[in-house]
Amino acid sequence: MTARLTAVARRGGERTAPRPRWWGGVVDHLVLLKPRVMSLVVFTGAVGFALAPAPFDWLKFLAAMSAIAAGAGACGALNMWWDADIDANMARTAMRPIPRGVVPPIEALAIGVLLAIVSVAALAVKVNGLSAALLALTIAIYVPLYTMVLKRWTPLNIVIGGAAGALPPVIGWAAAANSLSVGPIAMFLITFLWTPPHFWALALCRSGDYERVGVPMLPNVVGHAATCRQIVIYSALLIPASLGPLVIPGVGLVYGATAAAADAVLLWRALALYRLRDGDESARRKAAMALFGFSILYLFVLFAAMLAEAMLRARV
Structure with a gap:
């Protein structure tokens, strides 16, 4: 190991010592x-x-x-x-x-x-x-x-x-x-309806893995086209659900505008994926990963907007 590190250092590459064994254990448990x-x-x-x-x-x-x-x-x-x-x-x-x-x-x-x-x-x-x-x-x-x-x-x-x-x-x-009250129920509905399109977008790219281990993820059971259709349906259901937090005091126009913009992008990406449901697999996987990546940002943006507007209105 010492010889390898010396050789690497001479090549001008890796210059840091290997992590201590205890640190690796901490990371693994995290x-x-x-x-x-x-x-x-x-x-x-x-x-x-x-x-x-x-x-x-x-x-x-x-x-x-x-x-x-x-x-x-x-x-x-x-x-x-x-x-x-x-x-x-x-x-x-x-x-x-x-x-x-x-x-x-x-x-x-x-x-x-x-x-x-x-x-x-x-x-x-x-x-x-x-x-x-x-x-x-x-x-x-x-x-x-x-x-x-x-x-x-x-x-x-x-x-x-x-x-x-x-x-x-x-x-x-x-x-x-x-x-x-109705406020937390509204927040619950957003994440509840967000989860299927978020995870099914990833499952479209990993369907071979799930099929190999016998896990009945939606793409393996109903096919790619039907999964893409379900993603569009849930993305559309998110639009009215995302406006639910407007019942919470302090959450208003700023959040509503943010949610509407995020909904538009999410639905656009879902429809783009649906158009590729029977098309080239590589293009479909690329569209699915784009939707998956944006969906993570979507949820963060909605909850951050709720909090930011409520703070700006001095309700928190």
Whole structure:
């Protein structure tokens, strides 16, 4: 190893020492928690907390966001533990910690169960019982219902399982106000309807992986054309749903204009994909990845606009 590093340095290439072994272990365990998904979950949860009709309490906010993050991490770890067999045979997931052998499955299970228990208990003790119950429901939908049953049983897996990813803003709202109303339901509907076109766009590009491991994702069951049609339908349903947060005090014209622009781009990309439903595979994959990439930005922009306008109107 020393000789290799010396040779590389002489060629003027890599000049940094290899990462310490302990650091690699830390990174592998962080990956186990799906930090990118966790960051989006915490962000939408924070927006729900901030928009709730209650005085903003920083200590309660930090406790709630920490619990939501831990709950999301629990879902990630338990998902990777259960799906280790199929992850090892899919290009997108083969480099996850368990398939690579750097985190033992039993360790992932222990981490997931511990985080699930601690997150719900902490939310119940430090915040309130309603938000804790909603977090427990989220974990229950994502792990035993979606991961262990629906994912390998029905092509509607992501539609039903998407409820778990849509609950964080509801949890955030409940944590702040200890009650629910039409506002958090409106935020829930956005993410719930957003999840299928977001994930099916990726599935169109990874259909071979899912077919190989026996996961009935929509493109493998009904074909590319029907999947593209469903993506258009859900993208169209998002248009009225995206205007739902206008019922929240402080959310108004700025958010409405932002949502309308984002809806137009998302629907345009969905229609562009639909036009290629029976066309060249390479072009269809390119359009699907473009839609997938924009869909991530779409959700962030909508929730950021809600928060920004409410703050500008001094309602938060």
